[in-house]
Amino acid sequence: MEKPFAITLTPGTSLTNHTGTWRTSRPVYLDRLPPCNNACPAGENIQGWLFHAESGDYEKAWHALVENNPLPAIMGRVCYHPCEGACNRGQMDSSVGINSVERFLGDEAIKQGWKFAAPAAASGKRVLVVGAGPSGLSAAYHLARLGHQVEIYEAGPFAGGMMRFGIPKYRLPREVLDAEVQRILDLGVTLKLNSKVDDIRVSMQAGKFDAAFLAVGAHIGKRTYIPAGDATKIVDAVSVLRSMEGEDKPMLGRRVVVYGGGNTAIDVARTAKRLGATEAIIVYRRTRDKMPASDFEVEEALQEGVMIKWLSTIKQAGEGEITVEKMALDEKGYPQPTGEFESLAADSVVLALGQDVDLSLLEGVPDLEIKDGTVQVGSNMMTGHAGIFAGGDMVPSERTVTVAVGHGKKAARHIDAWLGGATYQPTAKHELAEFKNLNTWYYSDADKTMRPQLDIARRMSSFDEVQGGLNESNALFEARRCLSCGNCFECDNCYGVCPDNAVLKLGPGKRFEFKYDYCKGCGICEAECPCGAIKMAAEET
Amino acid sequence: MSFQPVKFYQTGTLTVGNRLLAPDERSVQANQMRSNSINSGHRACQGCGEALGARYAIDAAMAASNNQLIAANATGCLEVFSTPYPESSWQIPWIHSLFGNAPAVATGIAAAMKVKGKKDTRVVAQGGDGSTTDIGFGCLSGMFERNDDVLYICYDNQAYMNTGVQRSSATPPAARTATTMPVGPEPGNVFGQGKNLPEIAMAHGIPYVATATVADLRDLEDKVRHAMTFRGARYIHIFVPCPLGWGAASHDTIRLARLAKETGIFPVFEAEHGEVTNVLKIRHRQPVDEYLKLQKRFAHLFGKNPHLDVIAKIQAMADRNIRKYKLLNEGEQ
Numbered sequence: 018m019e020k021p022f023a024i025t026l027t028p029g030t031s032l033t034n035h036t037g038t039w040r041t042s043r044p045v046y047l048d049r050l051p052p053c054n055n056a057c058p059a060g061e062n063i064q065g066w067l068f069h070a071e072s073g074d075y076e077k078a079w080h081a082l083v084e085n086n087p088l089p090a091i092m093g094r095v096c097y098h099p100c101e102g103a104c105n106r107g108q109m110d111s112s113v114g115i116n117s118v119e120r121f122l123g124d125e126a127i128k129q130g131w132k133f134a135a136p137a138a139a140s141g142k143r144v145l146v147v148g149a150g151p152s153g154l155s156a157a158y159h160l161a162r163l164g165h166q167v168e169i170y171e172a173g174p175f176a177g178g179m180m181r182f183g184i185p186k187y188r189l190p191r192e193v194l195d196a197e198v199q200r201i202l203d204l205g206v207t208l209k210l211n212s213k214v215d216d217i218r219v220s221m222q223a224g225k226f227d228a229a230f231l232a233v234g235a236h237i238g239k240r241t242y243i244p245a246g247d248a249t250k251i252v253d254a255v256s257v258l259r260s261m262e263g264e265d266k267p268m269l270g271r272r273v274v275v276y277g278g279g280n281t282a283i284d285v286a287r288t289a290k291r292l293g294a295t296e297a298i299i300v301y302r303r304t305r306d307k308m309p310a311s312d313f314e315v316e317e318a319l320q321e322g323v324m325i326k327w328l329s330t331i332k333q334a335g336e337g338e339i340t341v342e343k344m345a346l347d348e349k350g351y352p353q354p355t356g357e358f359e360s361l362a363a364d365s366v367v368l369a370l371g372q373d374v375d376l377s378l379l380e381g382v383p384d385l386e387i388k389d390g391t392v393q394v395g396s397n398m399m400t401g402h403a404g405i406f407a408g409g410d411m412v413p414s415e416r417t418v419t420v421a422v423g424h425g426k427k428a429a430r431h432i433d434a435w436l437g438g439a440t441y442q443p444t445a446k447h448e449l450a451e452f453k454n455l456n457t458w459y460y461s462d463a464d465k466t467m468r469p470q471l472d473i474a475r476r477m478s479s480f481d482e483v484q485g486g487l488n489e490s491n492a493l494f495e496a497r498r499c500l501s502c503g504n505c506f507e508c509d510n511c512y513g514v515c516p517d518n519a520v521l522k523l524g525p526g527k528r529f530e531f532k533y534d535y536c537k538g539c540g541i542c543e544a545e546c547p548c549g550a551i552k553m554a555a556e557e558t
Numbered sequence: 559m560s561f562q563p564v565k566f567y568q569t570g571t572l573t574v575g576n577r578l579l580a581p582d583e584r585s586v587q588a589n590q591m592r593s594n595s596i597n598s599g600h601r602a603c604q605g606c607g608e609a610l611g612a613r614y615a616i617d618a619a620m621a622a623s624n625n626q627l628i629a630a631n632a633t634g635c636l637e638v639f640s641t642p643y644p645e646s647s648w649q650i651p652w653i654h655s656l657f658g659n660a661p662a663v664a665t666g667i668a669a670a671m672k673v674k675g676k677k678d679t680r681v682v683a684q685g686g687d688g689s690t691t692d693i694g695f696g697c698l699s700g701m702f703e704r705n706d707d708v709l710y711i712c713y714d715n716q717a718y719m720n721t722g723v724q725r726s727s728a729t730p731p732a733a734r735t736a737t738t739m740p741v742g743p744e745p746g747n748v749f750g751q752g753k754n755l756p757e758i759a760m761a762h763g764i765p766y767v768a769t770a771t772v773a774d775l776r777d778l779e780d781k782v783r784h785a786m787t788f789r790g791a792r793y794i795h796i797f798v799p800c801p802l803g804w805g806a807a808s809h810d811t812i813r814l815a816r817l818a819k820e821t822g823i824f825p826v827f828e829a830e831h832g833e834v835t836n837v838l839k840i841r842h843r844q845p846v847d848e849y850l851k852l853q854k855r856f857a858h859l860f861g862k863n864p865h866l867d868v869i870a871k872i873q874a875m876a877d878r879n880i881r882k883y884k885l886l887n888e889g890e891q
Contacts, residue, residue: 026643027644028645028646029644029645030597030599030646030647031597031598031647032599033599034599034601034645036598036599036601071568071578072577458572458816459569459573460568460569461568461570461572497568498568506568507575507577508569508575508576508577509574509576509585509587509588510573510574512574512575512587512588513573513575513585513587513588515610516602516606516607516609516613516811517600518594518596518613519598522588522590524590532598535598535599537604537605539604539606539808539811540605540807540808540809541605541610541811541812544812545812545813547569547573
């Protein structure tokens, strides 16, 4: 090249200067586990489906959701949403209304008639599911999608289990339940109603099943001994809620006392109110902060005029009235009797003291372990007897719909592997995305959208649904409050903030790549990544 | 019930990009095809705020001028780390002459373009605070006074970093530099001196003056774009933290710029023909300690015997900026 006067060197680009050699630590992209996903008993990828909802692609969001949970419209109503309790946004303003967006997606799917993806190629294996509750339906769904032939034997006259016979209509309208059950049956799952399994081994043999998943639930109301006169009406909560589904509504009288402190106690008290009781009083032996019932349900019940007598036990039930004894908490927090009594007017007493499992179908099955009235299962959800798996309320667990759905999914994966002679290996969990991993500066300020609630007057006289849903615009708003903890949402910050232009943008959906030839390891990308999807790792010497 | 506004974008315009925005609403820096005016391989330190600010500003100017841009550069870090002869990181026509004459060189280029009838070719001049507030100040003032058609961009890192962190007239009070030692009753740089160049530029009555930081990309790009709509002398003063000279962690560059704005230490505003037309409000107000304690140049104010009086004086300066430029949102006074 002809050089100008006094010029001796050929000009060149700085790209020949590999500044990456200066680096002592390197940024790496990673996915961290969002706390919502970590807390979800059904193992939903919440951050994953919210990502699609954020761009308004609700169908894609719904499909991502049902990869793990086939019952979003139900879950969006009855789940106690531990995800929201774990949500990192709770430390900024208030947690993302995950549950309400889930319900919006579930309702939208029913409205639009979205269908599940087609099942995998038929495996030729047959699986029996006993019980059409949340756990059984979830297992049936996942097994069907994996290509297995599934039959559900249900003892009752309808599918749904405790979702139908335990959860009142004002929390879960039956059309919603029916629609989500039907969609699972549309996958090719056979449902046999009024088919109680008396002996699991006989049923399996008769139907030529290769494996069975038991999810019979816990339908027997626990009793306690209360000295009572002949005239007093003492019933259990499960029977009351179950009879709500039949023609003859339960006769509880004007003054109803409910004994217990769980969600079932609340449900039955609220139901009594709607049936016309002037007084519905919950008698509970401890205090509100010790009450196992979920907080928002207690709040809704109180709004509806349900009364709660804390620190009380029922000593005796007579005609038209009961005697309660006041309790006091000892230093360990256990209630102790005080010897103080008072009487309370009551036409009936409803016992909501928990439920037991009917395990008669397992009689004579060898190698089973039964403890405290529940069947023991391994981490693969299999009982001691090979090929018989179990989940839901009949195994030791927290008894919620969401846990049951999670059991169904987990069992389905292990059954699938077991049928193929293998063992299911769950993928290792990513490290948790904690609040300290986030740079919250970048998120817009926005408080949670509250769902509309049915008027108190209507709530107390009807079984209309109490909680309303979100509409399209506030569902979108709520979805966009998600911080996308630990998972890149392509905000371009790393691409923008690098002083060395050492980040390559790969295009929509493809994320980014570091150009390690030039990255000096300053760490700005990690510090300015809003969601904690970059980590600095020490450079090997 | 009342509904929230529909337009809510998770991160709004706070992040560099946003997949939820329409493509024409996105930033220049988010574009895969951005010009990368100053490319990889430059020799700036890790976490250099000036290298970042220069790419932000010049890429935006390139986009606003349809890639018809010539840059004159003063001596300083930006020139030294980008263009050690015969190698250069610049991917635009770029010239370096002397420490003090970048505004005059740019004026000459603008005149040449005018003579050649190249109306669409735009000219920028750029330099650090040393060349802008000290060495090239006369040339710059002349350029303003003649209203030459040049956008001058100052990357302010508050000292002569390239030569070993000596004080400039943009060095803040109390800051330690190689020439302002952290000793005596009022340690570090003196109070009450130095130059506020954005205000001096405004006093010239030029069409457009703005300040910006590397922490607010969208604001910075918007100001460059807006500046390019004017003909005549324009001035943008960009706050660029220097990890080396300030004794800060390299990953804190943007955080420091953000804190400078959020404390009120560096007011971010724009002015047309000498009048302030717009300010960037403080979003989450912070005390000045949050900004100062991340920097070793202020370390002598803290420690066992903190100079609370000096910190209070710096806080008072920030508060004065907040009052003067009305940096707080309504109802937060």
